[in-house]
Amino acid sequence: MGLHTLAFKEWATHDGVTVSGEINQLRDKRLAIDAEDWLNTLLTAQTTREPLLPALGGLPFALKKHVNEHLEGFRNAGITPTFVFNGLDLACRDRAAIAKESRIAAASLDEAWRLYGESKADDAVAEFGKSCTYGTYHILRWLRSYLHIEGVRIQTAPSAAAAQVVALHNENFADAVVGSMSCLLYGASRVILSLDWETKLFVWAEKPKCLAKLNLSDDQFVDLCLLSGLTILAPPPIPEIELNPAPLIAARELLARCNNDGLLACDSLKNDAYKLLFQKARAAVTHALWIDHTGKPRTKHGEVTPNNLHDVIGQRLPDDIYYYLSRGVVSPRVLNWRTRLEVFEVAPLDGGSSRPYQTLVSQKLAPLRTRSMALMSRSLHNYYQYTDVELVCWYEMDRKKALDVPDALQSSQAADRWHVKEDVIARSAATAGLDMQRSPLYAAVSILSQPGIPEKTITESLPQPATGTYTTRQELLGNATFRFLEDRGYINNDHTLSAWGKALKVALDHAAKTEYLDIGDDHREAEEAIFMAFELHRLDALNSLNLFPATSYQGAPMRGSDTDKANTLLLSRIACLGSFQHGEIGFTGPLSRHLLAYHQMAAATRGALRDLLEMHALSMLLKGAASRDLTPPDYSNLGSDLPLLREPDLGLSLVVKSYLDELSNEKRTDITKWFNHATDIKSDLEKAWEMWGAINAGIQAADSGIVNNDTKTTFRKADEWLAQKLKQAAAATNGT
Template structure:
């Protein structure tokens, strides 16, 4: 919604523009998520089909790198500040309201696409480009850190943090949205134009003069119009906006009718008590949002005036140490939010979430994973948290609140505390760098029984932490995670699942799929396949019926369709190479539904990894003098940073569909993917991924993988080889 403020300020001639040179040799704090949302929604940089593909926008890294180069050339030092925990004004009712609106928008976009109205569908998809982008925020954090740019996460709202940083002279200026003005900034930079070497900003006094308002009514205006990050727009204003009326103008007219008092406006809204409560909380958030001081303490703004019930509008407090790890990027705020709210709230996926399969995964199959992540974090917190459970609530059945059983999992959490392996013990002959392929490294290391025995070393109670080196931290967190997921036995040997995973990883390495350049992609894709198999969702079942899930495999016999579906599902775990431009090509709601199912599993695995990292630090196993940058290295180095898009699955599905068509009627699919880097090479990669996963499944013991499943994969593999041979016999690989 930040763009609504920028559009209004520009239309009202409130933006000042000056030379970029005036900011040379300055430090500027940037609201990172406002910056990202601008890239996702601004006409010149947005990719409208992002919600139909998942993953990252194809040109995102290019745009970010160009901006970083612009900062360097201008002599500006950017400091990107990310949002931390969500304040209580963004409660389940408000999150649910935004999520359901986005899901309805996307369902309508798919309906338009299925009618063959491609251009209209692109416009419709573009309305939801900033929905479910948590994984993109995580990628941006990691990319900026690797580019040696200063990053941190605020304890709560980034805008409040960067305004504090400017007031205390840690930075010279702030860049963001109306949220910065609401939190007290005198001016906020709204745009950097590195091409023309210009910069635009908006001043608070100009806004107040234009509106004939003081600061408090202006804050109400920004809250009601949805121009801040702490409250969505009032429903009445949203409906007017859809009719073509700018939100800020509509909010201003509404406020005039009630003496510029936003609270009175909310009182007059029929049947919207949720919004009234959220607005009241948001008002207090503006006054007292906690920030992290230069000394590392987390304190509310105007601390001397803060009321006793601060938790009602901010949320439950966490230990100072946790906020420090959040600030340094060891963990994101997702699990922390669930813990302080006492609730996991599942929102609709990009495909709309109408499938029973997705609902079963998030409501039932992922419950133990979510509970384990929360139990790891909870174990070392205050007794209040240890004794208080967390509820699971899903958008499709909000009255059905299910306890996760977090307090009952303390014993299972303790089982992973046997990993305190020092760097001196990490040397081995595998030839794998733990920072390049932590999952492969961890599995390969333990395949040596002698090396595995020497990894079991519990830390003496009360002894000081000794782990300090980045490789030590990453290796121990990864082993704890794999132990937790059942790939490692209590004696630190590989379990049946661990041996099957090793067989897959070895095959990928022998096929030159798991190389230095592709290590993260390959090991994560293979690991994800095993996790999906264990959840009984990696199969040929038609989990997403048509309608509404259009775009399943269409050609050939039922066997052809089933095998195409299975192999395409494996391909959805890999990366698609696309030019740095928005996607044009075929879409599939059917494959997107499966992609979103895998995305839910991936996010749960990433959460568990982050909580193992936090647990390692909170338990005292790590030396207290670890440099802050090394903690960020740990968060960046953990697996599952990047979520794949749907591109590779679409290529594979299209290719196999055509091979199941009559030879005389086959099309060259390379013409369907106009901006793909190399369709043939991506297909080759997909076959290597398939072969690696199949090798592990065939090698698995029958006690963990049924003969029926092995046969399903073996038959699909034989089918694929025959199809590929028929493809090679054609004039080219696809026609």
């Protein structure tokens, strides 16, 4: 979508339908901003793009800097922004359209890796850059939270963000809208396309000028927008538009050949499937969905809507869910699955041709998807409680797998026994020297390890009336975390720690003792890395096996003996769970498709766990556990407080692999020369060893019923190997 957005902006600039003015003209104004369009602009603009993002995963290294520059610009200009994120997909965004985008991106990334393998670095970087907005779900999740933490107004639309920003303007909650052509499609008379804080200028496009330049009416302009594929609604219909560097002009020519009638244009394509998508998209514009200031979803024409509107904008959910979505308690992904009755897994950044990743998403993570949807479905209409959801994967589109969501409803009721009050959480966490908001996972297992506390956390039934149980930030976060950890098997039914919970606590205690928990700016990074290692082990994915084909997945450890390579691989895989200290500039350095493939397995697992956390929070709220006196920021705080928010990049894994490879090399090289913008490789390596030490401590302490002796031996020998390697490095004169 990012490149599509640029295509319209380039046309508008080239054809003279834009106007520029000084940003000072916007002083004291309120702007409603399409957040995804704004992010895509950052990810694709020449001055801010990081082309190697698809090779690294995680967040762009300079993203926070660019976001802060914009926020400072708004503050200095006296502008109040409201960032609006896309909500649920509209029905016209069908699986075929999503699969097509995924295939195009995967083919481009495959070509980039081929070029990289042939040492054609410049060509590879250029090819990677073509997909720099692909797979940005986790970036949007982080951006939503970061903006809220920075005190910026955020909102998630019930569906299209463009429709919501136009509604905010129409209802006088905003003085202008910032976005793309989609805003004009939904009725805006003008849209700000860019704000340049260096030149102090902003540029906007006016709809009357667009209509005059294109010689079209309002309705014909809507047809043109949809045919062009430059909006979030409908894909481009034919290659002559999709592959054209000027898709708007190509679509205009098609429309002109068909008497400026969109339906006639669809008929001329002789593609019934596309025509149906076009008609749905047309109806989605006519009956645009938005949420009012009370949190209630509305359509453009109110009650005058067709009976089958759900075929256009999707199945209806309760108003409360749209409100919690708008405040950022939950992301749209699970809601999309539940309303579309389908989980569609797309290819990961590495291409997804490896069997281990395919098995992970099609089999091992499927129960997590089921649990997440079951938690939400308990509070929904009977239609959802008795209707199943199917799983479809990109590599076998014709095969569907039932997820048995209705069968999982009863097993989700254990979560309702958690109603832990503020005094228990705060007092017990303080006894352990912890803070729930700072370290929710560690605080939760530490609280329940204290004598007499587990029984105080059990409530068989809520007091009547049920509303108002939770009134504080700690209660909301704590109870969501307790429910999640019980669901994942770290807590027993009597709320004592299970064998997994005890092993996790040993690992976290070790991290606290070595002060690993306090390393870095993100205080949750350490506990989340340790937790993720346990989860990957439980999925049989934390090992040194050669999971990916060497011919196409280059970048595996290559120095030393087979033992050296295996141990290097195990430590490098664990390192992908931590962050990398890098300058606020695009990455330059060695890449590894092999390590990226494992990183994507970890990322898919993290995403599935975060989904489950959000659904526990949502289920808790839908059951009336929270006080009605909570404010909108309170709900946004909950969304930001929940663990597993940020996905680490591959940088630390690349550093560890490079360093250990060189320790197994007869002639060692100083790897700091390979990572030009790394800020402190020495401390990054020390952090990686501390991470390994904590995880190994938990593995060794685990009951043999959950971690077998072979695994313990593998980890113990790897630990001894690492200690020997580091000892040799310390004694060598050419250390690094």
